[in-house]
Amino acid sequence: MNAPRRLVAILGPTASGKSALAISLAEKLNGEILCCDSTQVYRHFDIGTGKVPRTEQRGIRHHLVDSVEPAEVFTAGDYRRVALETLEEVSSRGKLPILTVGTGLYLRALLEGLDDLPARSEAIRERLRQRAAKNGPEYLHRILARRDPTGAACIAKRDTQKIIRAIEVSLLTGTPASQLLGRGRNPLAGFVVMKIGLMPARALLYARIDHRVEEMLESGWLDELRSLIRMGIAPSAKPFTFLGYAQLREHILCGAPLETIVREIQQATRRYAKRQITWFRREANVHWFEGFGHEEKIKVAAENLLTP
RNA sequence: GGACGGGUGGGUGAGUGGCUAAAACCAGCAGACUGUAAAUCUGCCGCUCCUUGCGGGCUACGGAGGUUCGAAUCCUCCCCCGUCCA
Numbered sequence: 001m002n003a004p005r006r007l008v009a010i011l012g013p014t015a016s017g018k019s020a021l022a023i024s025l026a027e028k029l030n031g032e033i034l035c036c037d038s039t040q041v042y043r044h045f046d047i048g049t050g051k052v053p054r055t056e057q058r059g060i061r062h063h064l065v066d067s068v069e070p071a072e073v074f075t076a077g078d079y080r081r082v083a084l085e086t087l088e089e090v091s092s093r094g095k096l097p098i099l100t101v102g103t104g105l106y107l108r109a110l111l112e113g114l115d116d117l118p119a120r121s122e123a124i125r126e127r128l129r130q131r132a133a134k135n136g137p138e139y140l141h142r143i144l145a146r147r148d149p150t151g152a153a154c155i156a157k158r159d160t161q162k163i164i165r166a167i168e169v170s171l172l173t174g175t176p177a178s179q180l181l182g183r184g185r186n187p188l189a190g191f192v193v194m195k196i197g198l199m200p201a202r203a204l205l206y207a208r209i210d211h212r213v214e215e216m217l218e219s220g221w222l223d224e225l226r227s228l229i230r231m232g233i234a235p236s237a238k239p240f241t242f243l244g245y246a247q248l249r250e251h252i253l254c255g256a257p258l259e260t261i262v263r264e265i266q267q268a269t270r271r272y273a274k275r276q277i278t279w280f281r282r283e284a285n286v287h288w289f290e291g292f293g294h295e296e297k298i299k300v301a302a303e304n305l306l307t308p
Numbered sequence: 309g310g311a312c313g314g315g316u317g318g319g320u321g322a323g324u325g326g327c328u329a330a331a332a333c334c335a336g337c338a339g340a341c342u343g344u345a346a347a348u349c350u351g352c353c354g355c356u357c358c359u360u361g362c363g364g365g366c367u368a369c370g371g372a373g374g375u376u377c378g379a380a381u382c383c384u385c386c387c388c389c390g391u392c393c394a
Contacts, residue, residue, distance in 0.1 A: 161344070
């Protein structure tokens with residue numbers, strides 16, 4: 001049995017300075033960065049997803065960024081597969097893997113594993129959505145209640161997305177999803193995980209989010225989007241639904257006033273940050289720091305925590 | 309100076325005698341979430357008390373009075389805002 005290797009995960013809401021802290025730690029601790037973010041894995045969507053530009057990476061390797069094409073659908077299961085390989089590869093070279101975590105579900109998928117459930121089936125989903133459209137918003141929940149009463153009790157009547165997945169799983173496996181959950185999870189083995197959480201004061205975080213949206217626009221976000229549209233990426237491609245991209249597209253294609261759009265994006269981003277915070281609060285064994293990752297004192301404190 | 313229109317909870321705004329602590333929406337807060345997760349969904353949202361109940365008390369619809377068993381809603385005066393006339 002090999003000695004357990006180390007893995008660092010930096011979690012925090014958007015704009016809390018995860019990247020800055022990760023780069024600083026990587027420089028000092030011989031690390032490389034693995035992104036754990038559902039949007040940065042997409043190629044060509046750079047500014048709005050908050051990717052660190054090459055010029056600011058300070059020579060630290062960033063993995064898992066830009067690994068799929070915009071037209072592809074990338075899910076938590078896919079992330080787990082790719083991330084496991086990368087983790088193995090990085091750590092086999094003696095480098096400390098540092099995860100920057102914006103997407104809590106992806107971190108959970110990697111650390112705790114996913115049950116062995118079938119992947120999505122577009123055909124089933126399409127059929128269910130059509131029937132739902134005809135029969136009202138709570139129709140699908142009634143279907144689920146018949147097939148899987150236990151599962152249905154845990155999902156809100158109008159949470160169509162989760163209901164569809166539950167029905168999908170029960171159709172594909174012949175067994176209610178609620179009975180399959182919690183059986184085949186295979187947690188990550190062989191790593192000691194250190195979780196560092198960034199939790200700046202709410203008001204400061206919100207102010208920084210607002211400011212960052214402006215900065216993204218100043219650094220050419222709109223031009224990036226225009227060129228993405230010109231590239232001919234299908235309008236239904238997933239990355240076009242990402243925060244900000246969706247709203248800015250309205251501006252470009254329908255002429256919605258930019259000023260209003262900016263406020264909407266800031267608002268939506270603040271709400272997103274709040275959801276991330278809710279998720280991360282439940283995460284076990286996190287060393288929380290009350291500040292931003294780019295603050296010198298936080299960098300020092302985090303480094304001390306990781307250097308025995 | 310005169311004529312209208314208007315002032316409602318953090319914001320927009322409905323309500324024109326009791327069913328109204330006051331619709332709806334937004335913001336805010338809290339929560340759930342195993343293959344779309346930057347997604348999707350849920351709850352709370354005047355203050356306060358407890359035996360946490362479709363519970364009690366207090367405060368609230370610009371201000372002060374009044375009518376009424378009962379007023380955000382009707383009347384009087386005052387203050388403020390907008391538009392128009394002088």
